[in-house]
Amino acid sequence: MLLAICGGPGGYAQELMPAPQQVVKRDGRLPVRLGFSVAVSGPADLRLYAETARFVKRLSERTGLFLRPDDSAGAAAALQIVVRRKGKLELYEDESYQLVVNDRGVRLEAQTDIGAIRGMETLFQLLSGDSSGYYFPAVEVTDSPRFAWRGLLLDVALHFMPVDELKTTLDGMAAVKMNVLHLHCCNDQGFRVESKIFPRLQNLASDGQYYTQADIKEIINYAGQRGIRVVPEFVVPAHTTAILVAYPELASVKKKYTLQRYFGVFDPVLDPTSEKVYTFLDKLFGEMAALFPDAYFHVGGDENTGKDWEKTPHIKAFMEARGMKDYMQLQTYFNQRLLPIVRKHGKVMMGWDEIFQPGLPKDIVIQSWRGKEAYYSSVKKGYRAILSNGYYIDLIQPASFHYLNDPVPDTVSMTKDETKRVLGGEATMWSELVAPETVDSRIWPRTAAIAERLWSARSVRDTDDMYRRLDVVSLELDGLGLRHEANRAVLLRRLAGGWDVQALGILVDVIEPLKIYERNEGDTMYTVFSPLTKLADVAVPDQRVPRVFRRWVMEFFGKEDEIMKQLLIWKNNDSAFRVLLARSPVLKEAAPLSESLSALGEIGLEAMSFIRAYRPPDEEWSQRSRGVLAKARLQSGRCELQVVESVGALVERARVQ
């Protein structure tokens, strides 16, 4: 019996993320029982066999059933996968699939094994349980991605990330059907990939923290297994202090360089007038192009200050001789020299907004980070583009903000051809302020919202429903080994210096780190040595408690009890917090926030009394409450309370009744 035809907002299966293009719920279910197995037919790549084994293992670990990989079941297998051809790890590869679950079995059909892998993730999300046992509900899913490029940039230069961190990140990406890991391999703080031709790069300019070529192959193989491409970025000509530490002769300003310990934008830059630089890049990029098999090769190109060019006589002379008016024209010249090098090694060149300058051919890909104007304009001028502006997950903005950031919004008119040139988008995890211990808490579960934006229909944009499903996906990611939740507890225990972290947890649940670029004010507060184990590190974006409290306050009627219960918890929390503070001086920076939270709880409760008594407060109370609210807005420990405006709304409600 047909229960519902879905697709679009509110219509997709309850827990799926990203929402498939079409879901038809049917009556019935397929029980998952001992002996559950998978059969593959069609000319699949070997990766599919490994992925079916991984699927069975995950199913076994979730259900507790003692399943074993078994490829001898044939037609008797509960899950039948049919693919038409081997998938290729390349842009535009077909990732569509059809999934049919009924009482007798599951049939998963796809053009390629990569599509089948996407379909298996959908199937895994469908797994349900009740008193009769585990089962897959009967359903028909027809699905394919809206955009071909659904990426995550992981910056392993500013803070290095171990191989295992990359592997779990890839597991998380696969779970939400992302297909590009963009590795930001070097920057002023370090060069993170072993070069056999230029070993000084890793030996002198990595603090010993780099991937061997064997590591890189392992990562690429692990990604490929999940149908994920790995695109490397070697940023030039600026952000190259690490390269200049190893090879100072390539610099515009000749001097001894040391690794940059701060984060930000710096002047060191390659010398675009030196043939040595192009010879070096030819060899280095040749080596890296061979190591990273993907067809796309990212050369950065961003944030050149131009200062070291403009102050260096021979470079200035070079510009004048060629009639270049500013350093951007010199950078275009540099890019024009770079392009044949990248092409020679069989790659398509990618770069950030800044490489989009007159004089470059149309086969390059622009990754847009600075704003929508440049992005639309590069698409309109015939370039292919990837959107990252609006997907900067390091900036601690809410998932809903990223979610509603459409690469092709319905408010912008684009021709069909222009739309086709929008390849997709990339979430960017810059690592100034994250260590391996905390990076997952910035990426997950939020990136699943971006993954949905890039996979699902434009019309899927109900943020409440997104947050509801994000909680579900978050649990799946937690079970996959991502540490966004598990490490919260570790950080809390370290901060509290003990096992009892309840009071600290209640406080941390309502604070977030300063957003955008505020936390590291003026780029002067943090260095690569700074501990990332403090209040602002355990505080995460998208806190749930403030979000839920805000909703209660907005609804208000029927929510009074919840509101008052919550306010009472906050009011009483500071005294318990002070017990922790007495033995953990590291919490000193949290004390003003804890005090303010307690005060917010108190004035919130008072406001509720006025409201419930239908009695407006006097002016003295109003003034005192404004004082509490103002104080509660102050940052401390590079964090801010997220419930001030909600309590302020209660105060206002009391005042204007």
Next chain:
Amino acid sequence: MLLAICGGPGGYAQELMPAPQQVVKRDGRLPVRLGFSVAVSGPADLRLYAETARFVKRLSERTGLFLRPDDSAGAAAALQIVVRRKGKLELYEDESYQLVVNDRGVRLEAQTDIGAIRGMETLFQLLSGDSSGYYFPAVEVTDSPRFAWRGLLLDVALHFMPVDELKTTLDGMAAVKMNVLHLHCCNDQGFRVESKIFPRLQNLASDGQYYTQADIKEIINYAGQRGIRVVPEFVVPAHTTAILVAYPELASVKKKYTLQRYFGVFDPVLDPTSEKVYTFLDKLFGEMAALFPDAYFHVGGDENTGKDWEKTPHIKAFMEARGMKDYMQLQTYFNQRLLPIVRKHGKVMMGWDEIFQPGLPKDIVIQSWRGKEAYYSSVKKGYRAILSNGYYIDLIQPASFHYLNDPVPDTVSMTKDETKRVLGGEATMWSELVAPETVDSRIWPRTAAIAERLWSARSVRDTDDMYRRLDVVSLELDGLGLRHEANRAVLLRRLAGGWDVQALGILVDVIEPLKIYERNEGDTMYTVFSPLTKLADVAVPDQRVPRVFRRWVMEFFGKEDEIMKQLLIWKNNDSAFRVLLARSPVLKEAAPLSESLSALGEIGLEAMSFIRAYRPPDEEWSQRSRGVLAKARLQSGRCELQVVESVGALVERARVQ
């Protein structure tokens, strides 16, 4: 002012583990402030400089102070380290140190940099905090280990453990001053180290799960950095199915072999009459001896059933021709052939109890696992020995049991020479029933108790105090990245299928997996594919709640309120548990335990009523309570409730009053 001269039970500094040989507390403290730095003088190995940087990083991460590595402070550095010579990573190396903390600074003196590294761990454990900030309390510590060999065997063959798991394990070992990681590299289920000479070993007999030689070098380097030796074990002649999968021509019974998927003792065994076997072992051990630089090389030698020898005509004939009465004599012959091979590659041969047979020279080292008799006897016969019997941490026995297991107990008379031949001991983490996700929860924090047994004085044996300090060390290990606590939450969430795990946690807190060899009954229940994500995997040894509850019941007077509060929680827990069960069928096996816990809570409360009313219960109640206790003793999900006898004691107290 001298506050206390300590040493021995109860006298060591409050939180130190292992307890130092002598601690003298002084008056005063050294505040830890911004700019805290370390200076090293004397001819230290480079490892010490890396370790001081790691120390500063840990200090920074714990205190939140923005410390930076700085080796320019010289005499102004707060921590002055003085060493006399470079330490060597070898048995008997000097690990002693002296630590003096006063108001002006810390002075850490040691013969070797390895001793200095041990002292830094003590210093880190001394870190304290109060409202004035972080500080080291003034103290004088004089310390050295009781035994030279303080090891942990990690079995990476039965279940493979990733490199990162080994690294955090090494961090944990270093924190409690252990100095040998014994890697059990191969067994019937897999061969886990890349051989360049015999690549079929890893290619055909590892399921793709093995360490490359680069990985091994990385692990050895990481261990060496912390003053930890890595001793490899390549078990022969039995437990060699993996080798025979790759090279069946080496087998006693010639046939095609497949990797063993079960755990236990199996018949496949090398052919001791074949010269090919010795040629193979010469080459393989030569390669591995070069890869693992330690002077000791473990050849296993355990659990040969002898069946494949006794049933094979040419081997039987070989034995008869040499007048060998049983297969053990043939194994001695095999060992006699093995010994010159191991020696030729510059190594001292080690093996399990079974290699201790007449006819082997005295320079081998016996690792004792089967019982104390064989152990004492090998020491008395002139062999050097390592105790593992009593340190089998995979068997889920209490830490107190391991703690009181002394390698040279005062109940045994040994000459001074005999005592000297006791090198120390090794905790053994066999991995039949652990995955990377759960292995930490079996090793930690319990292994710290064994580490103390092997480091501290024999007289340090107060188990209550050990458990108290174990809680402190456990938190330190948690902060270092060990996952014994963090993954408990992950496993609970996966089992509960949701974020709210309170009811499940209350149940899991009072159960432990079946002990000794009961869980995997008859070696027939688990295979290498079995999920290790179930009730028996989240249940850990040494549960604290039952231990504390037992103490309350024993003390009783003054603890009645705590007892009743706890009983009430248990009584009410089953209804909350059933809510989880309704969506998580995997919890079905926990339901009988949850029911029993609830029933225990109920009869416990009833018993308390009788006791408080000075009124003995009637026979009907006594009979019913006996029924509840009997039912509560039944295992379910390979686990047992740990509070049955304590509730039983309450029932008994009610009955006999």
